[in-house]
Amino acid sequence: MKIVPMYPDPYKLKIHLEHTDIYxxxxxxSFINMLQLHLVCQEAMGWMMAHLFTFTDxxxxxARIKAGLPIEDLPFLSGPKEIKADxxxxxxxxxxxxxxxxxxxxxxxxxxxxxxxxxxxxxxxLELYSGTPxxxxxxxxxxxxxxxxxxxxxxxxxxxxxxxxxxxxxLMDFYGFMEGxxxxxxxxxxxxxxxxxxxxxEWDEWNKTADxxx
Numbered sequence: 162m163k164i165v166p167m168y169p170d171p172y173k174l175k176i177h178l179e180h181t182d183i184y185x186x187x188x189x190x191s192f193i194n195m196l197q198l199h200l201v202c203q204e205a206m207g208w209m210m211a212h213l214f215t216f217t218d219x220x221x222x223x224a225r226i227k228a229g230l231p232i233e234d235l236p237f238l239s240g241p242k243e244i245k246a247d248x249x250x251x252x253x254x255x256x257x258x259x260x261x262x263x264x265x266x267x268x269x270x271x272x273x274x275x276x277x278x279x280x281x282x283x284x285x286x287l288e289l290y291s292g293t294p295x296x297x298x299x300x301x302x303x304x305x306x307x308x309x310x311x312x313x314x315x316x317x318x319x320x321x322x323x324x325x326x327x328x329x330x331x332l333m334d335f336y337g338f339m340e341g342x343x344x345x346x347x348x349x350x351x352x353x354x355x356x357x358x359x360x361x362x363e364w365d366e367w368n369k370t371a372d373x374x375x
Contacts, residue, residue, distance in 0.1 A: 176265070271310040
């Protein structure tokens with residue numbers, strides 16, 4: 162008698178923020194589309210869904226596939242014509258890339274490039290999987306939005322780690338922190354992330370199309 166699994170096999174993904182040691186490891190259903198993967202990346206990393214994004218198999222003009230929110234008046238986006246992210250599924254992306262790493266580019270101004278790698282789920286991983294996205298591991302806090310990319314973030318960390326209080330207060334205020342707020346770059350709360358991921362497939366955004374977001 163063949164045993165049919167309760168849930169389709171998930172993909173195990175490592176989402177690594179380029180030029181940092183910030184990463185998340187997640188299990189996601191293999192059948193989700195790339196717009197839904199965008200929502201998972203945002204929640205797992207800690208971004209605020211404030212900017213455009215695109216997924217590509219490679220950087221720049223050598224890319225063979227690009228999926229995001231196509232906007233015609235963005236001439237700096239080189240490479241193939243962009244597919245609407247809800248029109249291509251993650252398992253199709255996996256097939257196109259041959260299971261190799263691909264890229265998630267978030268915020269075309271700050272240029273946050275995330276390298277996403279497929280990994281093999283362990284038996285222990287699969288025991289934690291109940292059909293919805295789940296974060297298995299990670300490291301460090303997500304940078305604040307609109308911080309100026311990696312260079313801006315490194316400058317931000319330098320200022321808040323120094324003892325020049327007026328400069329620190331001014332910078333925290335500039336980036337929208339409330340008085341008394343503290344930013345801990347080492348902070349990573351997996352339980353909070355998973356509380357959100359458990360409900361992500363029930364969000365209104367989960368079944369929206371790229372046209373809805375545009």
